[in-house]
Amino acid sequence: MPDPIWLLIAEDLQLKIESGELGRDGKPLPTELELQEAYRASRHTVREAIKWLATRGLVYTRSGQGTFVRPRVDPFITRFVPSLESAQAESAAFGVAVRDRSRMPSVSPPRVEVQRAAGRYARELRIADDEAVVSRHQQRLIDDLPYSLQTTFYPMTFVERGAGRLIRAEDIAEGAVSYIEDVMGVKQVGWTDRFAVRLPDANEVAFFSLPDDGHVAVFEITRIGFDESGVPLRVTITTYPTDRNQFVMQFGQVPAD
Amino acid sequence: MPDPIWLLIAEDLQLKIESGELGRDGKPLPTELELQEAYRASRHTVREAIKWLATRGLVYTRSGQGTFVRPRVDPFITRFVPSLESAQAESAAFGVAVRDRSRMPSVSPPRVEVQRAAGRYARELRIADDEAVVSRHQQRLIDDLPYSLQTTFYPMTFVERGAGRLIRAEDIAEGAVSYIEDVMGVKQVGWTDRFAVRLPDANEVAFFSLPDDGHVAVFEITRIGFDESGVPLRVTITTYPTDRNQFVMQFGQVPAD
DNA sequence: GGGTATTTGTCCGTATGTATT
DNA sequence: AAATACATACGGACAAATACC
Numbered sequence: 248m249p250d251p252i253w254l255l256i257a258e259d260l261q262l263k264i265e266s267g268e269l270g271r272d273g274k275p276l277p278t279e280l281e282l283q284e285a286y287r288a289s290r291h292t293v294r295e296a297i298k299w300l301a302t303r304g305l306v307y308t309r310s311g312q313g314t315f316v317r318p319r320v321d322p323f324i325t326r327f328v329p330s331l332e333s334a335q336a337e338s339a340a341f342g343v344a345v346r347d348r349s350r351m352p353s354v355s356p357p358r359v360e361v362q363r364a365a366g367r368y369a370r371e372l373r374i375a376d377d378e379a380v381v382s383r384h385q386q387r388l389i390d391d392l393p394y395s396l397q398t399t400f401y402p403m404t405f406v407e408r409g410a411g412r413l414i415r416a417e418d419i420a421e422g423a424v425s426y427i428e429d430v431m432g433v434k435q436v437g438w439t440d441r442f443a444v445r446l447p448d449a450n451e452v453a454f455f456s457l458p459d460d461g462h463v464a465v466f467e468i469t470r471i472g473f474d475e476s477g478v479p480l481r482v483t484i485t486t487y488p489t490d491r492n493q494f495v496m497q498f499g500q501v502p503a504d
Numbered sequence: 505m506p507d508p509i510w511l512l513i514a515e516d517l518q519l520k521i522e523s524g525e526l527g528r529d530g531k532p533l534p535t536e537l538e539l540q541e542a543y544r545a546s547r548h549t550v551r552e553a554i555k556w557l558a559t560r561g562l563v564y565t566r567s568g569q570g571t572f573v574r575p576r577v578d579p580f581i582t583r584f585v586p587s588l589e590s591a592q593a594e595s596a597a598f599g600v601a602v603r604d605r606s607r608m609p610s611v612s613p614p615r616v617e618v619q620r621a622a623g624r625y626a627r628e629l630r631i632a633d634d635e636a637v638v639s640r641h642q643q644r645l646i647d648d649l650p651y652s653l654q655t656t657f658y659p660m661t662f663v664e665r666g667a668g669r670l671i672r673a674e675d676i677a678e679g680a681v682s683y684i685e686d687v688m689g690v691k692q693v694g695w696t697d698r699f700a701v702r703l704p705d706a707n708e709v710a711f712f713s714l715p716d717d718g719h720v721a722v723f724e725i726t727r728i729g730f731d732e733s734g735v736p737l738r739v740t741i742t743t744y745p746t747d748r749n750q751f752v753m754q755f756g757q758v759p760a761d
Numbered sequence: 762g763g764g765t766a767t768t769t770g771t772c773c774g775t776a777t778g779t780a781t782t
Numbered sequence: 783a784a785a786t787a788c789a790t791a792c793g794g795a796c797a798a799a800t801a802c803c
Contacts, residue, residue, distance in 0.1 A: 475757070
């Protein structure tokens with residue numbers, strides 16, 4: 248069984264794209280009609296070839312305009328530094344990760360909600376299934392470009408115990424973790440990070456301007472912070488597009504770049 | 505502009521799949537002919553709907569059999585423990601991560617090659633662009649199921665300096681990092697891990713039995729180990745399918761699960 | 762702003778090949 | 783060997799988006 252025609256066309260186009268013969272400098276690929284004639288195939292067959300390239304992220308099509316080669320983005324690298332000196336350092340990690348590249352980080356005002364803990368968050372916060380939690384959702388940008396979406400869940404009891412700013416829709420400049428330590432004396436002494444990859448939801452597709460064919464997934468990083476007695480004090484879920492983000496962690500003794 | 509018909513069909517099928525109305529217990533979805541009649545659409549339109557579901561990983565098709573709901577896999581969680589006591593602990597991390605779940609890890613005999621360092625590895629190992637490196641490639645399995653593909657690059661000078669087993673196509677049971685320390689006195693005191701996500705190559709598609717529509721990406725984790733003087737001594741690249749793997753790291757003081 | 766040409770998107774029909782049972 | 787179901791490929795028609803004059 249030989250390869251189907253659409254695959255031969257797709258692989259030929261891929262070669263010509265990667266060699267630079269096609270699609271240079273944002274120039275569109277040949278139109279479907281031109282490809283039909285060049286490969287002596289039906290439009291359907293040509294479109295299948297293009298679709299194959301598109302689901303692999305090599306090209307994208309714009310209705311009425313043509314097919315374009317997706318420019319390669321150089322990844323943004325986020326460093327997770329295990330700076331254990333203080334919880335505050337971690338809180339400010341967003342700024343730290345960015346500032347040294349002379350880029351401008353910013354965050355949206357948070358969207359604050361109070362809700363019953365769904366199964367997952369109840370389990371991770373180790374509270375009862377119907378207990379209330381505060382969620383704070385923020386968009387984070389770098390140079391006004393979307394960078395990540397972040398939602399943090401706190402037990403609603405924290406508000407009753409004095410951390411009233413958690414339910415205000417205002418940014419907590421010093422970091423919510425520091426704030427909680429200041430007003431409640433509950434100190435975060437460690438955390439776990441869980442890395443997963445999943446398809447983006449509609450919100451993420453819109454915020455990150457992801458292609459709607461679902462071929463770009465997102466990192467979902469779940470951070471659970473613990474206090475001195477090993478009780479979870481917050482769950483933070485942050486998502487980043489996988490096509491333009493990488494993460495670096497270091498352990499032990501590592502030269503300073 | 506209303507949604508196209510194929511999208512309406514796709515979303516309707518998605519609902520019926522998620523509610524369990526379709527595809528339970530490995531039962532195939534209705535055939536294309538049945539869907540044509542049910543939605544009064546052409547076969548092409550029905551197939552577009554199925555393709556949309558397939559590129560999102562919800563279903564897969566088998567020629568001559570039908571369309572099936574992709575069963576959700578519960579993710580395998582790999583813990584990256586910052587056990588700094590010794591480099592050896594890290595070397596044996598594969599076994600550690602797995603053993604406590606009463607599963608059986610195994611590794612293939614390595615495929616060993618000597619090659620000139622390509623741009624990337626030369627830069628990461630901080631050696632000249634045309635210097636020779638040893639690469640050791642292994643398949644790692646858990647319960648005889650594919651788990652990860654791993655390639656480690658060492659400077660060829662290590663072999664000349666006494667680490668002869670690096671170019672033997674045999675597993676180094678105590679871990680190559682320990683071996684290097686034993687015979688050369690070069691000790692790994694730290695490392696960096698870089699997490700990236702990319703499309704699988706043909707090797708990875710075959711080894712992990714990934715769908716060939718490219719909708720399942722792989723984690724590519726690059727670990728660079730450093731000795732006491734901050735010189736890189738190896739670069740290890742490990743890939744895992746993103747659809748069934750998650751990674752957990754912990755910092756500071758965290759309760760013991 | 763409006764009209765027109767270009768290009769991709771959607772949708773239909775049909776025929777034949779290939780894989781599986 | 784036959785039946786079933788998906789895969790490939792051809793054809794045509796009209797709609798929608800975009801660019802350009």
